[in-house]
Amino acid sequence: MLKFLYFLIFLTPLCYFSGFWWLICSLLFFVSFVYFFFFPYFFCWGGLGYIFGCDLISYGLVLLSLWICVLMILASESVFRHGYFSGFFAFVVIALTIMLYCTFSSISLLSFYIFFESSLIPTLFLILGWGYQPERVQAGIYLLFYTLLASLPLLVGILFIYNSLGSLCLFLLCGGNSLVGGLFYVCMVFAFLVSMPMFMVHLWLPSAHVEAPVAGSMILAGVLLKLGGYGLLRVFPVLFSFGFGFGVVWVALSLVGGLFVSLFCMRQTDLKSLIAYSSVAHMSMVIGGIMTLNYWGVCSSFALMVAHGLCSSGLFCLSNISYERFGSRSLLVNSGLINLMPSMAMWWFLLSACNMAAPPSLNLLGEIGLLSSLVSWSWCLMFVLVFLSFFSAAYTLYMYSYSQHGSTYSGVYSCSLGYVREFLLLFLHWFPLNLIILSVDVTVFWV
Template sequence: MMMYLLGLLMLIPLSFKNFWLMQWFFFILSFSFIFNYSGFFQVFNISYFLGLDMLSYSLILLSFWICSLMILASVKLYFNNEYHNLFLMILVILLLSLYLTFSSLNLFIFYLFFEISLIPTLILIMGWGYQPERLEAGIYLLFYTLLMSLPMMIMIFYLSEKYYLTMFICMNLELASFFMFLCVNLVFFVKIPMFFLHLWLPKAHVEAPISGSMILAGIMLKLGGYGLLRFMLIFKQFLMNLNIFFMVICLLGGFIVSLICIRQSDMKSLIAYSSISHMSLVLAGIMTLNYWGLWGALLMMLAHGLCSSGLFCLANISYERIHSRSLYLNKGLLNIMPNLSLIWFLLVSSNMAAPPSLNLMSEIMLINSILSFSLFSMLFLSLMSFFSAVYSLFLYSYTQHGQYYSGLYMFNSGLIREYLLMLLHWLPLNLLFLKLEFLVQWI
C-alpha cells in the first residue's frame, strides 16, 4: 500500500520532466496494481491508516486506469504546449487523493481526501475548459459539493467523539436518526448524482476538457456510490423504512433523464445525462440492501466508468476535427471515418447493455435486485431499459449516418494513439465479465 503512495509522491517532481515518461509510469502503476490482487474479500494490505478490500481495490484500479488514459487523450496539450507540465502535476495530485479516499480506514482521512479530490478537478475544468461558461460550471460543481459536505464533516466529528468510529469497524453500530442520515449521505447523493441534485453534472461535463470529462464520468461519480456502500451499514435499520422513497426518486428520475437525453443536441450533454440515468440504477440497487444489489452496483460503476469515459473520448475525437459538438454538424461520419464508426458502435452498444459487455451483467444483477424488492418497479425499469437503447442508437445513427456536413473542407482520419485509447476502454469493458464466476459463487 505505502509503496504505491510513495510512487505517486515521486511522480510529482517527475511531471515537470517528460510527458511520455509520465505516460509510461502511469501504465506501469496500473499493471503492477493488477498483479497486487489478492483473492480475499476481507480487508488486506493494511498499513498505517490504509487498507483494501474488493470494493476499494476495484475502484483504485479503475482510478489508475482512467488517469493513464487521460494522459493518452490529452496529448494535444503537449503538442500545443498548453501548460502540460502543470496538467500532469494536477493529475498526479488528483490520483493521489483518489487513492487515499478509496483506501482510507480512518473516517476523517476519508472525508479530507474526498473533498481534496474536488480541487484538481475544478482546476482542470477552469484551466483547460473550452468556453467562458466553464467558470459558471466550476462554481456549480464547487458549491453543490461544499454545501452538502459541511453537515457531513460536523457529523463525522460527532461520531468520532462518541463512538471512535473508523471506516470499516462500523458493523455493530446502528444509528436511527433521519437528521444523521441526511447529514452523512447528502454529499454522496450529490456526487452519484441523484435526480434533483444532478444539475451540476451536465454543466461540468459540457465545459470540461476531455480529461475533466473522463475523470468526472470515470471516477468522481463513483465516489458517491463508494461512500453510500461504506456508510449504509451504520444506517441499515433506518434504511429499511426509508429506502422505498429513494428508489422511487431513482427510477422515476432515471426515466425522466432518459427522455431528456433524446432532446439533447450536444453530444457531450447527451452522454452526461445518460450517466445520470445509469447511476440512478446504481443508487436504486444500493437501496435494495441485498447482495445482488450491492455487487450489481459495484459492477455497474466499473462498467460505466469505462464506457462513459470512452464515449467522451469519441465525442472529443469528433470535436477536434469538426470543432463542434452539435449533433446537427457531426453527421455522416461513417463516410469519412468508418474505422471510428465501428468503435462508436461497439461503445454505444455497451452503453445500452448489449452483450458481451460488463454493463449487461451488472444490469441483470441490478434488475434482479430491484424486482426482488418490489414488482411494481418493473414498469420504470422496462422504460429505462428501452429508452437507454433509444438514446444510444439516436446518438450513433445521428452522428454516423446521413450526409456529412457540407462545411467540411479538410478532415484527417484517426491516429494510432486514438485507436489505442479506444481499445484500452473497450477491451477491459468486454473482457471483465469472463472472470466473474468467483463473484457469482460469492453471492
C-alpha cells in the same frame, strides 16, 4: 498500499521537466500493471499500512482510478503538442490520481472525507484551466457549490459517529444502529447522493461535463461519480437498520428521475451533454440497487459502477476526437461521420453497444443484477424499469445513428482518419470492459 502512494508522489518532479510527458504516461501504465497483481484473494482487508488498506471494493475502484488517469494523459496529447501548460497539466492529473488513490484506500471515515473533498480541487483546476468556453467558471462554481454544501452535514455526522462509537475505522463501524435517527441518516447519505448524482441535484454534472476538457470529462464520468456509490457502501453498516424505512424514497426518486433524464437525452443536440445525461440515468439504477440493501443490488451496483466508468469515459474520448476535427460538439455538425472517419465508426458502434448493456459487456452483468434486485424488492418497479431500459437503448441508438449516418455537414470538405494513439486509447477502454465479465466471481459474487 504505501508503496504505490510513494511511487505516485515521486512522479510529480517529472512534471517540471519538458519532454517527460510520455515517460509519465508509461510509468502510470507500469504502476497500474503492478497494482493489478495485488488482488485481495481473501475477500477481506489487506495491504494495511498507516491509515490505508484495501478490500475488494477498494481494489476495483483504485484500479479503475489508475487506469482512467493514465488514459486521461493519453487522450490529452493535444495539450502536450500545443505546449498548453503541459507540465502543470501532468501535475494536476498526478495530484488527482493521488487524491483518488487515498480516497478509495482510506480505512478511516475522516481521512476518506478529507480526500473525498480534496479530489474536487484538481478537477476544478482542470475545468478552469483547460476548459473550452467562458462558462467554465460558472460550471466550476456549480461543481463546488453542490458538492461542498452537501458535504458539510456529512462532516458533522462523521464527528457524531466518533463521539458515539469511539472509532472511525471502516471495519469497526458495525453495531452503530442505536445512534441512527432521521436527521443523522439524511446527513450521512445526502452528500453521496449529490456526488453520484441523484435526480434533482444533478444540474452540476451536465454543465461541468460540457465545459470540461476531455480529461476532466473522463475523470468526472469515470471515477468521481463512483465516489458517491463507494461512500454509500461504506456508511451503510451504521445506517443498516434505518435504511429499510427510507430506502423507498430514494429508490422511487432515483428511478423516476432516471426515466425523466432518459427523455432529456432524446432532446440533446450536444454530444457531451447527451453522454453526461446518460451517466445520470445509469447512476439512478446504481442508487436504486444500493438502497434496496440486498445482496444482488449491492454486488451488481459495484459491477455497473466499474462498467460505466470505462464505457462513459470511452464515449467522451470519441466525442473529443470528433471535436478536434470539426471544432463543434453539435450533432448537426457531427453527422455522417461514417463517410469522413470510417475507421472510427466501429468504435462508435462498440462503445454505444456497451452503453446500452449489450453482451458481452460488463454493463449487461450489472444491469441484469440490478433489474433482478429491484424487481425482487418491489414488483411495481417493473413498470419503471421497462421504460428505463427501453429509453436507454433509444437514446444510444439516436446518438449513434445521428452521428454516423445522414448527410455530412456542408462546411467539411476533407476525410480524416484516426491516429494510432486514438485507436489504442479506445481499445484500452473497450477491452477491459468486455474482458472483466469472464471473471464474474471477482466483480459480483464477492460478499
